[in-house]
Amino acid sequence: MARRHVEEGVFKVLMAGAALILAASLALILGTILFKGLPALNVAMLISAPKGGYYLGKDGGILNAILGSLAIGFGSTALALALSLPLVLYLNIYLKKRSRLALAVRFFLDVLWGIPSIVYGAFGFTVMMAVGMRASLLAGTLTLSLVILPIMARSMDEVLKMVPFGLKETSAAMGATRFETAFKVVVKQAYPGLLAAVLTAFGRGIGDAAAVLFTASYTDFLPYSLFKPVATLPLAIFFQLATPFPEVQERGYASALVLTALILAISLTARWFGRRFTRHVIR
Numbered sequence: 001m002a003r004r005h006v007e008e009g010v011f012k013v014l015m016a017g018a019a020l021i022l023a024a025s026l027a028l029i030l031g032t033i034l035f036k037g038l039p040a041l042n043v044a045m046l047i048s049a050p051k052g053g054y055y056l057g058k059d060g061g062i063l064n065a066i067l068g069s070l071a072i073g074f075g076s077t078a079l080a081l082a083l084s085l086p087l088v089l090y091l092n093i094y095l096k097k098r099s100r101l102a103l104a105v106r107f108f109l110d111v112l113w114g115i116p117s118i119v120y121g122a123f124g125f126t127v128m129m130a131v132g133m134r135a136s137l138l139a140g141t142l143t144l145s146l147v148i149l150p151i152m153a154r155s156m157d158e159v160l161k162m163v164p165f166g167l168k169e170t171s172a173a174m175g176a177t178r179f180e181t182a183f184k185v186v187v188k189q190a191y192p193g194l195l196a197a198v199l200t201a202f203g204r205g206i207g208d209a210a211a212v213l214f215t216a217s218y219t220d221f222l223p224y225s226l227f228k229p230v231a232t233l234p235l236a237i238f239f240q241l242a243t244p245f246p247e248v249q250e251r252g253y254a255s256a257l258v259l260t261a262l263i264l265a266i267s268l269t270a271r272w273f274g275r276r277f278t279r280h281v282i283r
Helices: 002-040 043-047 063-094 100-114 117-131 137-161 165-173 178-189 191-206 233-241 246-276
Strands: none
Touching (some): 043 063, 063 137, 063 178, 117 137, 165 178, 178 191
16 A cells, blocks of 8 residues: 555656656746747837848848748648548548558558658758759648648548537437538537647648658748748747847747747647637537
């Protein structure tokens, strides 16, 4: 009995220590960004594009990177959603739970999830060279959709696994087809979780730099064409922090603060929608 109490005490200390380290790390990161970036952040920086000499400390802003990140994030998320939702519905509605095909698909999605985004970037760049495509918003969107697709699909898959099996049986007993059960019962029941998965994937997409470094490239212009290079916030942060000018580095921290605020807003929105639509969920 005493040994069990000792083990429980040790694990409580370890869990408390892990939580403390996590909280301290988050506070340190946010504190650094706020301390170094907030003084350089202003409205002009948010509503203007870089001008001549911006990376030498002259006037300009990061509007091109903000709009570029949103454009490539929305595009890649929409494309990944169009592929992920039918896939996970097929896995959970049309296939048996322990079928070999379902297990194989989930295994490959897990493998794809673990591949570093720079590998996707290299793959996208190789395909671009093979087909003669130049770095552009379209190329970046296609590559980034590959990065977030396994994240979105596996998150949705876990959400759909939580839908009570009795709902599917009841729907089938009332004469509904599998297609009707999928979209009128299962999706409605799992809507909060599905939406959270989409928003999580979107946040992952706008914060990625490696996948778009060679495929979307970078430009000081606002995004206006699918076939032109586009700027993103992660690359804007990288290029600003890489300069030797202190004022430009401060803008890099300010850009990091903007990106962090966007991801925080996405996370809070996911939670709000989750609570807003939980009235459809059977507990």
